[in-house]
Amino acid sequence: MSEELTAPARIAEGRVVVVTGAGRGLGRAHALAFARAGARVVVNDLGVALDGAAGGETPAEQVAAQIRERGGEAAVSTDDVADSEGAARLVRTALDRFGRLDTLVNNAGFLRDRMLVNLDEDDWDAVLRVHLTGHFLPMKHAAAHWRAEAKAGRTPVARIVNTSSGAGLLGSVGQGNYTAAKAGIAALTLVAAAEFGRYGVQVNAIAPAARTRMTERTFAEDMAAPADGGFDAMAPENVSPLVVYLGSAASEGITGRVFEAEGGRVTVMDGWRRAAHADKAARWEPAELDAAVRDLLARSPEPEPVYGAR
Ligand SMILES: NC(=O)c1ccc[n+]([C@@H]2O[C@H](COP(=O)([O-])OP(=O)(O)OC[C@H]3O[C@@H](n4cnc5c(N)ncnc54)[C@H](O)[C@@H]3O)[C@@H](O)[C@H]2O)c1
Numbered sequence: 001m002s003e004e005l006t007a008p009a010r011i012a013e014g015r016v017v018v019v020t021g022a023g024r025g026l027g028r029a030h031a032l033a034f035a036r037a038g039a040r041v042v043v044n045d046l047g048v049a050l051d052g053a054a055g056g057e058t059p060a061e062q063v064a065a066q067i068r069e070r071g072g073e074a075a076v077s078t079d080d081v082a083d084s085e086g087a088a089r090l091v092r093t094a095l096d097r098f099g100r101l102d103t104l105v106n107n108a109g110f111l112r113d114r115m116l117v118n119l120d121e122d123d124w125d126a127v128l129r130v131h132l133t134g135h136f137l138p139m140k141h142a143a144a145h146w147r148a149e150a151k152a153g154r155t156p157v158a159r160i161v162n163t164s165s166g167a168g169l170l171g172s173v174g175q176g177n178y179t180a181a182k183a184g185i186a187a188l189t190l191v192a193a194a195e196f197g198r199y200g201v202q203v204n205a206i207a208p209a210a211r212t213r214m215t216e217r218t219f220a221e222d223m224a225a226p227a228d229g230g231f232d233a234m235a236p237e238n239v240s241p242l243v244v245y246l247g248s249a250a251s252e253g254i255t256g257r258v259f260e261a262e263g264g265r266v267t268v269m270d271g272w273r274r275a276a277h278a279d280k281a282a283r284w285e286p287a288e289l290d291a292a293v294r295d296l297l298a299r300s301p302e303p304e305p306v307y308g309a310r
Pocket residue numbers: 020021022023024025026027044045046047048049050052059079080081082107108109110130134163164165166207208209210211212213214215
């Protein structure tokens with residue numbers, strides 16, 4: 001049966017979607033899924049190596065070509081999402097090529113894993129830059145466009161889907177830089193949702209898990225495709241339906257939330273919230289806080305374990 005015949009409802013029909021880091025892995029799966037759901041897609045990828053080093057590859061062109069082969073429409077951006085001019089150009093590409101922008105999926109990034117004690121400042125800066133700045137700048141430029149649209153009386157049905165990580169939500173040993181960046185993205189999602197709502201923009205984040213070059217070495221056994229041809233839970237294509245849904249008009253009213261997506265499972269991640277409290281209505285003595293803090297912890301839920309902690 002052809003892909004068209006088996007395609008689900010085209011819930012992104014008519015939308016123009018930018019996907020960053022869409023040349024490989026999860027971003028590639030998202031771009032193809034959006035095209036299949038009827039969207040025109042700007043496929044962005046800088047084509048860098050797993051640690052961010054210049055790679056000399058052109059994966060964005062390949063994914064755009066694949067979309068066109070399947071009858072879809074795609075434009076290519078090879079801009080660096082963490083560069084202000086690059087992020088501005090990325091948004092302009094959607095407007096120049098397709099005349100509009102409806103959805104921004106922030107997904108690009110890379111890793112430089114080290115224990116904190118061995119983490120060089122360069123590796124700290126590079127990972128914070130690509131993930132956190134690489135989310136902030138495309139959001140800023142896209143939101144400036146949407147704000148102008150709203151002010152001109154054309155309030156959009158706009159969507160942003162950010163990419164956090166289990167590391168950013170629970171912590172991950174050996175990934176201090178990445179954890180800080182991904183925690184920042186989760187918090188930034190809350191602020192963006194609160195600030196952009198008045199311009200018709202909803203902002204959510206996902207924490208995905210899938211087999212890509214980023215994970216295939218560390219988690220090779222856990223993430224391998226089943227030999228018996230059963231459901232391949234760790235295929236990146238399993239994460240994309242949630243991204244397409246959140247990036248479509250159908251997700252009306254859902255904003256400022258973080259969802260974990262893995263295989264066939266979608267989980268709402270419930271963030272920081274106040275647990276037990278003690279109020280002395282006067283200043284505490286440091287020594288009396290020993291009993292007070294232990295009592296508070298006994299009356300509060302245990303935190304989820306940090307990934308990789310023994
Ligand atoms: N794979 C997982 O299980 C997993 C888990 C949690 C979070 N994530 C996140 O999902 C996203 C996608 O990861 P992936 O596993 O598909 O990795 P990947 O390496 O396959 O894809 C990332 C892509 O981003 C591109 N990129 C890197 N820096 C860029 C820049 N400055 N501008 C534009 N493009 C750039 C790379 O060239 C690459 O093609 C990342 O943000 C990652 O942190 C992945």
